[in-house]
Amino acid sequence: MPQVKNPQLGREHDYPYERREEERDYHWGMVINTNRCINCNTCSFACKSTWTSGKGEEYMWWMNVETEPYGGYPMGWDMRLLDDLDAGQTIFEAAEQGEKVRGYIADKEEWEYPALGDDQVHGEYPTGEVVESDLEEGKHHDIWQFYLPRLCNHCKNPACLAACPRQAIYKREEDGIVLLDQERCRGYRRCVKGCPYHKPMYNPETGVSEKPVGCYPRIEEGFVPRCVSSCIGKTRLHGNINRGPDAESPGGDAPGGRSPINYLVHSDEKVALPLYPQFGTRPQVFYMPPYHVPPEFLTQMFTPNTEVKLNDWPGDTYRESIEIVQDRVRNPSHHVLGILQLFGATTELIETYEVTEHRVKGWNREGEKVADLPFEEELEVREGEQWTNQP
Amino acid sequence: MTLSRRDFLAAAGAGSVGALVGTAWGATQAVDPVTSVENPLKSYPNRDWEQVYHDIYDYDEVDWTVCHPNCTQSCALNFYMKNGVPIRAEQVYHNEDPSVGPSGYEDAGVTQHWNPRGCMKGLTLHRRTFEPSRIKYPMVRKGWDPDDPNPEGRGEDEFERVSWDEAIDLIAEKMANLEDEKRFHIFNAIKSDGLFTRHGSGRRLASIFGGCEWTEYDWYADLPPGHVITTGYQTSDSDASAWRQADYTIIQGKNLIHNKLADNHFLQETRERGGKMVGVYPDYAPTVQKCDRWLPVRPGSDPAFALGIAYVIIDEELYDADFMRQFTSLPLLVREDDGKYLRAHEVFEDHEAPPEDPEHQHEENDWGDFVAVGEDGELVAVTREDVGEETPTTAQLDAERDVELTDGSTVSVRTDFARQRDNVMERYDPETVEDITTIPADALKKTAREFAEAEKGQWFTGEGINHWFHSNDSLQRAIFFVQSMLGNIGDVGQGYYNYSGQYKIELLDGYPHYVNPDGHAAHGMYPGYAFAFFGGEQLDPHEVRGDFDRELELVPQGDAEEPVMPTNAESYTMSRPEILWTMNCNLLNQTKHQEHVIENFVKHPDTGNECFIVSDMHMTYSARHADIVLPVPSWLECEYPDITVGPENPFVHMDHGVMDPIYDTKQDGEAVAMVAEKLDEKIPPEERNVDSYREYFAEFLDEDGDVTNYIQDTFDRGMTTRGINVDDLWDGPERLNMKTYPRIPFYSQIHEDRPFYTKTGRMEFHKEEDRFLELGRDDLDHVESVEGTPYGVNQKWEDAKDEENPLYHDEDKQFYYNTPHPKYRTHSSWGMTDWNLIWSARDFGSVNADPEGTERLVDDFSFPTGDGETEDAPPLGEAFVEIHPEDAANIDVETGDYVRISGKRGDLVVRAMVSERQRPRSAGDMGQLTIWHGWWPQHFPDDEEDPDGIKGYNTTTNIWLDPLQETDDLVHKAVFGDPNVSEEVPEEIAWHGAELEHGYEETVWAPTGTNRDDLVDVEKYAEADWKPADARKDDAFQSYVGGSLQDGAASGGDD
Known part of the structure; x- marks a missing residue:
């Protein structure tokens, strides 16, 4: 079986197909700041109303927000796979005889409760005590919850694609979006079984599986996906994850260099991490982890979770990586704070950006300026005796 | 037939497979040639099929309107239309395509920091518009007669479809025959939206007719x-x-x-x-x-x-x-x-x-x-x-x-x-x-x-x-x-x-020009008194006001005809409603002390309330109890534009419909205008308060009428809106003219x-x-609750700490009952919208709820239409109460079991969800029970011991009235106008010359019904008939939550 390089794990591993020789210039990617997420599920409703409101799709939530640690759609999806995987083993390496990918088919019942555990919390009631999070002192909430928006990761090593016996799932050349050919699929449900994030779903009405489409009709027009543009928490930024520091200007007055999400994910100031990179699929949705949550849980969820650290993330161990990133997210640099202002500023895809002392700007893929805002709006005071704030 | 849950699931699965085999598209696909795909990671041969999702995404046009429930926010949304039907909603951004409508918030002069606005409720407005609980035409309760109202039949009688003209005539006739105009009462819950062409028009009618207007804001304890x-x-x-x-x-x-x-x-x-x-x-x-x-x-x-x-x-x-x-x-x-x-x-x-x-x-x-x-x-x-x-x-x-x-x-x-x-x-x-x-x-x-x-x-x-x-x-x-x-x-x-609360009507400071035309103003009426004292049976004032010194002559007794008020509260309007018309308000679902209100105010043979009119989109609990039901259009269907403002943003929005109405609905303003027109026919000129009632609503009724004239006239009379052209609001929201942006209270002070x-x-x-x-409350102090405390009630700590609340200690009511605002609903709105209901029901929300529950829910979810017809809604979820695991274990309750919650004023049966986020009784003497508020009665199971009893989350709550707040002496600013600058503003401004006020004023000063200060007990009612899995019981969960689920992992073993 071919080997693929997986920088998220800092090593190579099996994958059924050869990778392209060079990375695309453009690849769909997303950053989500979990600390801003308020679990309103507007993203989920936006996605569902756009894509899955048809027959046989009633149970489908391509986008959903889970409350960790009790939420899960399908129920217990990550627990079950983690339990099956030893540390240092991707789902490709752990595949059973005759299979390409280690996975499982969730029962119908496990799909039925999208809001299971919504807003629930884990821990002991702090009778006679307080609950405190203080990163400088290494303290986190000992009774905790956090909100985890979940969607298709448009992986660079997609498990659904690897698992499909009909080669009906492919990665688009121009943007890396992973699609399931609705005409070619025969409903074998290997993708449903193989995707560790459980985002391909089977439609019992049509007998065909479906998977999230990365909002490609919007991407093709230069707009961000619905789950991003609908996010009232301003938790998300979508863009070109592959645009690195050496890339040229997209045109016009736009500066060259990194895309804003590339900075958050791949710069020396990394603040966003993939969800369960140990599965080995190279997911392209990256999370700014919750800083009030104990790092041991987050190490399991957002790092390769091996004892020896192999990748280029900060710190000597993965737990240290988590703690460093938590701190960066709690106390962002001016530059990161600037990029955070671009979250939810525009429905247009921001290709490049500029952060100055007081302003932040973003340009689209055509090099047109689409975001231009101050760090803070100035207080406006109306002159004249007759004006009041208590009319 | 009784199926176990697993049988049901298996059966459902089999049905789906059967359906699949029979589909034509399964058959045609099988003969397609298969193109070989070498490496789908690199390239894919035939991508024409991608048109499928382009077609799903495609739309004919975009129109925009405003979602403005009583969440106080108001958000502009684009609706994407296909064949005249909205298929989805998206928030508007600063002057961006693909919006064809509003400029977004850019024209309101704010930065992109305000993008985007509008939550998941706005995104299901179209689903709410099409859901089965909609009221489809005007109806009258069969047991009701203008001369023999037969209130006992409320909530039970069937309805009869009537024409709009008949319905309006019944209302106008009843109004024309009132001996005292003050007994015509209008109740609209929300004070800063629906201002002109919706429930605000009801207030205008009450003003010129000489009636009363109720306020929910203070009674409902929203007023601080x-x-x-x-x-x-x-x-x-x-x-x-x-x-x-x-x-x-x-x-x-x-x-x-x-x-x-x-x-x-x-x-x-x-x-x-x-x-x-x-x-x-x-x-x-x-x-x-x-x-x-x-x-x-x-x-x-x-x-x-x-x-x-x-x-x-x-x-x-x-x-x-x-x-x-x-x-x-x-x-x-x-x-x-x-x-x-x-x-x-x-x-x-x-x-x-x-x-x-x-x-x-x-x-x-x-x-x-x-x-x-x-x-x-x-x-x-x-x-x-x-x-x-x-x-x-x-x-x-x-x-x-x-x-x-x-x-x-x-x-x-x-x-x-x-x-x-x-x-x-x-x-x-x-x-x-x-x-x-x-x-x-x-x-x-x-x-x-x-x-x-x-x-x-x-x-x-x-x-x-x-x-x-x-x-x-x-x-x-x-x-x-x-x-x-x-x-x-x-x-x-x-x-x-x-x-x-949605109380910031002051932000539209020209508004008195519309609702109090020519100096006519409705009397502000306070519902707490109506419910407590104007029912068939009245409550003991001491039970309503807390057990204040009975010797103190604060709380004189009255009788059912006379208001029961303390001395020095003369400014409080007291009038027993004979006609009560609620708009935009699920009054009986949301009211506290619900059993009393239903049994005495609504259904008692001696209630003075003879004609209860409910205008609503949905067949709510309140509408079911009405004598006359009037259907209104959704925000997507409305014919007349309307205005909203809110307390935490600087915008003025104007909403307008995006589609044709699907039912025989009329916007409140039009219904009110029709009533006004009838009043001119029925009331001789010499008996009218005004020359013509109709003339105040002419823009609704005249061929060439334009209701935006009302809006523009009002804008011109307000400092915050002067200079805003109503025509500009068709293109998007504008910003109100305040002293500062952002608005900072007391900046001038x-x-x-x-x-x-x-x-x-x-x-x-x-x-x-x-x-x-x-009352000894002239200085700052903490005083123990009147009911919700284990200690001495209604006393300062040094006295309270050594005493025991007998309700807690002797009657074992050791829980308090917490009913916070839900997020997937706004109060009871969206209570029946499918996706919102699934998510509201949390662990019990599913498109495939359990079979036995399904039977029950199908029965209960049916909505009466005319002549006993019903329409069924899908069973998607049900109410639940959260209880701490420790307290649940004490009564042998697990997630999914039913419990009975009982207090002094009523009880309810509901599913339990064990929840670590609740406060356990061991932590502070009172345990916590949480039910997100706004559930409909249909979301609760039957109580076999009391099958005809009232179902809902408000059966145990109370209406408490604090006598501290029953005084005319308190000086305050009126709703409208800043007395500090009222001489500086032009004379045409509605509040020019305004001075300080004192005493009762709607949404400013009145006793707040402190509704949740009460104790309850909880006991097991029945084992669960089904329940979803509980992760707490999974062996792997402990390892998972500690980060050690993977063998040999980095994070394991730390603790």
Whole structure:
């Protein structure tokens, strides 16, 4: 079986197909700041109303927000796979005889409760005590919850694609979006079984599986996906994850260099991490982890979770990586704070950006300026005796 | 047939497979040639199929409107239309394609920081529009007759379809035959949207007809009276964009991340900018997740927390003495003998006295001048206008002495600060506060010091606390005390906010021009009294007002015809409704003490309420109890545009429909106009209040009528809207003209030395009004609850702590009942919208609910239409109560089991969800039971012991009326107009010349029904018939939550 390089794990591993020789210039990617997420599920409703409101799709939530640690759609999806995987083993390496990918088919019942555990919390009631999070002192909430928006990761090593016996799932050349050919699929449900994030779903009405489409009709027009543009928490930024520091200007007055999400994910100031990179699929949705949550849980969820650290993330161990990133997210640099202002500023895809002392700007893929805002709006005071704030 | 859950699932699965085999598209696909695909990671041969999702995404046109339920936010949304039907909604952004409509918020002159606005509820407005609970045509209850209303049949009788003309005629006829016009009552819940062409038109009708208008805001405990007591202003809230600039936030009992969704990010962003956030909640409310520190508090003890903070600030002298001198009553002298502020004329010979009678004082806006002690120790007169820099002296905050009065007598006086300080230092040291609140003293001290040190500190409280008898005034006064000691008032990023209720009608300050035309104004009527005292049977006033000293002649008994009011509350309008017309309000579902209200106000043969009209989109619990039901269009279907404003954003929006109505509906304004037209036919000119009722609604009725004329005329009469052209609002929202953007309450008070809206012109802490003195609540204190406490009820701590509440100790009612605002609904709105219901029901929400529940729910979810027809809605979810695992284990209850919750006023049966975020009884004596509010009766199971009983979440709640708030003496600003500048504004402005007011005023000053201050018990009712899996019981879960689920992993083994 071919080997693929997986920088998220800092090593190579099996994958059924050869990778392209060079990375695309453009690849769909997303950053989500979990600390801003308020679990309103507007993203989920936006996605569902756009894509899955048809027959046989009633149970489908391509986008959903889970409350960790009790939420899960399908129920217990990550627990079950983690339990099956030893540390240092991707789902490709752990595949059973005759299979390409280690996975499982969730029962119908496990799909039925999208809001299971919504807003629930884990821990002991702090009778006679307080609950405190203080990163400088290494303290986190000992009774905790956090909100985890979940969607298709448009992986660079997609498990659904690897698992499909009909080669009906492919990665688009121009943007890396992973699609399931609705005409070619025969409903074998290997993708449903193989995707560790459980985002391909089977439609019992049509007998065909479906998977999230990365909002490609919007991407093709230069707009961000619905789950991003609908996010009232301003938790998300979508863009070109592959645009690195050496890339040229997209045109016009736009500066060259990194895309804003590339900075958050791949710069020396990394603040966003993939969800369960140990599965080995190279997911392209990256999370700014919750800083009030104990790092041991987050190490399991957002790092390769091996004892020896192999990748280029900060710190000597993965737990240290988590703690460093938590701190960066709690106390962002001016530059990161600037990029955070671009979250939810525009429905247009921001290709490049500029952060100055007081302003932040973003340009689209055509090099047109689409975001231009101050760090803070100035207080406006109306002159004249007759004006009041208590009319 | 009884199926087990698993059988059902298996059967459903088999059915689906069967359906699949039979589909034609399965068959055609099988013969397609298969193109070989070499490496789908690199390329794919045939991508024509991708058109499938382009077609799904495709739309014919985009139109926009505004979602504006009673969440107080108002959000502009684009609706994407296909074949004239909205298929999805998206938020609008600054002047962006693919929006063809509004300019977004760019034309409102704000930055892209405000993008995007509009939550998941707006995104299912189209689904709500098409759901089966819609009312499709006007209906009349079969058992109702104008002359024989037969109220016992309400909620049970079938309905009969009638034409609009018949329905309107019945209403007008009943109105025309009223002996007393005041007995025509209009109730609209929301005070700052639907202002012109919806329920606002009902108020206009009530005004010209001479009827009453009800208000929900104060009765429902949304009004925070502590704000009015301290500042004279209804609620001091800022625009959300100001939140972000705080350095320190204390958020107490407000679940802001659920109930202010659209602009919530501004608060979350404070932490990115170095801000710190401390939460004070009895439970791990979802907002706690965002807090750096959580201080768990005993419910009902909140005022003591704020007083404990005040203790530390005083004790460690962390306060801003200049600010206190300039803007508060703290340097003013108070007489020790009668508790009144010392007046200047009492000590200075040459100083003119105010009128003696308080009523005359109010009339002349002259309450006398006040006295402080100057730097040099001499007494100094201080007028209402002598505030801020104009304060005549650097007054001593701490003074206590005897002064000689002009009549030669001597009286002891102390400064207000000395009074509050002495009381706080004696009673609220952090250790005592720990006893009261269970908040550790160390943590309180640390929080107080950090908060005092922060440059900008803001403090939020919410409606939850408003619903506690004493917290709603005492806590708020104490927080203002802290904030004014720290100078945290009047600037961006600092203040004290409540954000409860859609009350900011003042922001549309020309509005009286529309609702009170030509000087006609509806009487403001207070529902708490209607429910408590105007039903078939009235309640014991002591049970309603708390067990205040029965000897104190505060609460005279009355009879069912006469209002039961304390003395000195003459400004309270009391009128027994004969016609009650509710618009935009699910009154009977949301009312507290529901059993009493239904049995006595609604269904009792002696109720005076003879004609109950409900206008609604949906067949709600209230509509089911109506005599006449009028269907209204959804926001997507409406014919006439309307206006909304909100308390936490600076925008004025105008909504308008995007599609044709699907049923025989009429917007409230049109229905009201039709009634007005009929009134002209039925009431002879000499008996009318106005020449013609119709003429006030002509724009609705005339061929060439244009209702936007009403809007523009009103805009022209308001400072906030003058210069806004209503035509511009078709293209998107505009920004209101306020003193500052973001709006900062009291900016002029602090920066331009304008008086607060109190007698002293300052934030007042000591209150001299007789009612405050009589009840012993003239100074800042914590008083134990009237019911929700294990300790002595309605007493200060030193007396309460050694006593026992018999309800708790003898009758074992040891839980309090928490009904916070839900996020997937707004109150009861969206209660039946499929996706919202699935998510609201949490662990019990599913498109495939259990088979037995399904049968029950299908029965219950059917909505009566005319002549006994029903329409079924899918079973998607049901109500549940959250209970701590420890308390659940005590009564042998697991997730999914049914429990019975019972209190003094009623009981209910509901599913239980075991939940670690609840406060256990062991933590603070009272356990917590949480039900998200707004469930419909259909969401509750039958109670086999009481099959005909009332189902709902409000059966155990109460309507408490605080006699402190039943007084005409309190001085305050009216809803509309700032008396400080009312002479400066042009004469055409509706509030030109406005002066300070006193006594009852809708949405400003009235007794708040402190509805949730009550104790209940919980017991097991039945085992679960089905339940979803409980992760807590999974062996792997413990490893998962500790990060050690993977063998040999990095994170495992740490603990």
